[in-house]
Amino acid sequence: MTEYSIIFAPADVSHSMNDMQQLYIKNIFVKKRYDQVSNYAGISVDILLRKKNYSGELSHTQIISLSLLAGMVGIYDYLISLNVPPKTVSGISLGQLVAFCCASAISLKDAVGIIKYNFSSGRSKSTSEAVGFVFVPGGDDDYYRNFEGIDVAVDYGFIQNNSGKFLMLSGLRSNLEEAQKEGPWDLDILDQEMCDIAYHSKLRIDIGKKLYSLLSNMEILPCSIPVLSCIPNFPRISKPEDVAIVLSKGEYETLHVTTLLEQLKLEKIDKVICIGPFLRSLNFPFTVESEYYDETTIYE
Secondary structure, eight states: OOOEEEEEOOOOTTOOOHHHHHHHHHOHHHHHHHHHHHHHHTOOHHHHTTSSOOOSSSOHHHHHHHHHHHHHHHHHHHHHHHSOOOSEEEESTHHHHHHHHHTTSSOHHHHHHHHHSOOOOOOOGGGOEEEEEEEEETTOOHHHHTSTTEEEEEEEEEETTTTEEEEEEEEEHHHHHHHHHHSSSOEEEOOTTTOOSOTTSGGGHHHHHHHHHHHHTSOOOOOSSOEEOSSTTOSEEOSHHHHHHHHHHTTTSOEEHHHHHHHHHHTOOSEEEEESSSHHHHOOOOSSEEEEESHHHHHO
């Protein structure tokens, strides 16, 4: 019997949702989860699927996150209807929350509540936050790690056949723009309309405390399937108290994808299944067979 693990994707704010639009029509599991998330969030399925514009209080990132939560949990439901459950589940950023959902530690309704909660820092436009992405050939990323006012939000490690490191950077937009102008590599900063929060950075320490308080008032159950994380010292999670710690730390600490991948090697699995957008393009150095459920899969 093939033993496998599942990794869920982060919130790709540029994702069109064309794949989820098709799955909503064709796949009963995905449709069910979209209908549930729509009900819990009070937002129409058409808005979640980006078929209609949204003009409410939630940010673009929150809408994308709600939609991908529904879609990725639905795809997970579909996969386990065909197979035995995975040996472990894991995820990056939003994907971590999805993993805890699929491991029955956090309910789908509570996951929606976490995404909808107003975790903005309340900064003025002159001190607005931002995120950016940079590929560092060869992997020498000291320039960005030592740049004042910028944190490495997600260290994806070496990708593309170990040709270089891929980093997500967070901080004040002004600092990122300075690094973009002066830095040795091409730093792509997201437009403010797409993302105006410095996720996984020290600017989010107070937000992490608020999230921990929010989680303390939610029912968190032991993980029905072990959950792997990108937080060092918490590589494999099953206890409810660790679920709350990992999610709150994820607000302000660097996510180390290498922590997840190293733990994955110890699990002695035969295959990795990646669910959601963006992951295929990174070409992670998995040492076992990999399979993807993303927009490319839908079009094949």
